Amino acid sequence: MEKESWAYRALKGRSIVFSYDISSKYTTLTYGHDVARAIASLLGNESALGEVFHITQPYSCTWQEILEIYLHTLKEKLGKEPNVYMTRQSLYIKYPNKKWQVEKDRLYNRFFDNSKINQYIDTTTFLKPSEGLRMCLTEFIDNPLFSQPYLRDEIMKDKLTGEYTSISEFSSIKVQLKYLIGRYFMPISKI
Structure with a gap:
C-alpha cells in the first residue's frame, strides 16, 4: 500500500502490518x-501507432519478496529490521476507499506478456525489481516526505500490534483526541 501505511510506521519504529492473503501473490514492478x-523507443515509430503495449519487467515477484527487499533495505539504513505483524486478510478489504485496490490489484497474480514491447526495446536491460526497489527506498529514507498519517490505520494497527503512535505525530488537537479515543476506548470492530 502507500508509504504512509508501511514506511511511515517502520521509520517511526513501529511494526509494519502485512497480510498473508497478499504476500503470496505475484506482481510485476517496473522502474519508472x-x-x-x-515509451521513447515507441515515439515516432509508425509500426507502434494504434498498438497497446505492456511496458513491464520480464520478471515477476511475490509481495512477500518485495516485503523482504524493503526489510533488508530498512535494516541496512536504520541498523534494525522492523517487526512485521501478519494478518490473515488485508485490513484494507473492509475500507470502502481502499477495498478495490486490494481486490483488483493485490489479491491476484499479475503476470504480463511483454513480448510485443521487446520488438522496440530489450526489457532484459530493465533494472531488476530488487535493485529498483532498494534504490528508491534508500533515496526515500534519506529524504522522507509523508502526508499526514492515516488516523484510522494508525489506531487499528496500534491496537493489533500493541503499539502506540505519539500524539505529536498528528497535526491538531482534534485529531490527537480522536486517536486517543479510538486507541483506548473503541473496540477494533468499530474502527
Whole structure:
C-alpha cells in the first residue's frame, strides 16, 4: 500500500502490518526510468501507432519478496529490521476507499506478456525489481516526505500490534483526541 501505511510506521519504529492473503501473490514492478525509455523507443515509430503495449519487467515477484527487499533495505539504513505483524486478510478489504485496490490489484497474480514491447526495446536491460526497489527506498529514507498519517490505520494497527503512535505525530488537537479515543476506548470492530 502507500508509504504512509508501511514506511511511515517502520521509520517511526513501529511494526509494519502485512497480510498473508497478499504476500503470496505475484506482481510485476517496473522502474519508472525504464518505462520512460520504452515509451521513447515507441515515439515516432509508425509500426507502434494504434498498438497497446505492456511496458513491464520480464520478471515477476511475490509481495512477500518485495516485503523482504524493503526489510533488508530498512535494516541496512536504520541498523534494525522492523517487526512485521501478519494478518490473515488485508485490513484494507473492509475500507470502502481502499477495498478495490486490494481486490483488483493485490489479491491476484499479475503476470504480463511483454513480448510485443521487446520488438522496440530489450526489457532484459530493465533494472531488476530488487535493485529498483532498494534504490528508491534508500533515496526515500534519506529524504522522507509523508502526508499526514492515516488516523484510522494508525489506531487499528496500534491496537493489533500493541503499539502506540505519539500524539505529536498528528497535526491538531482534534485529531490527537480522536486517536486517543479510538486507541483506548473503541473496540477494533468499530474502527
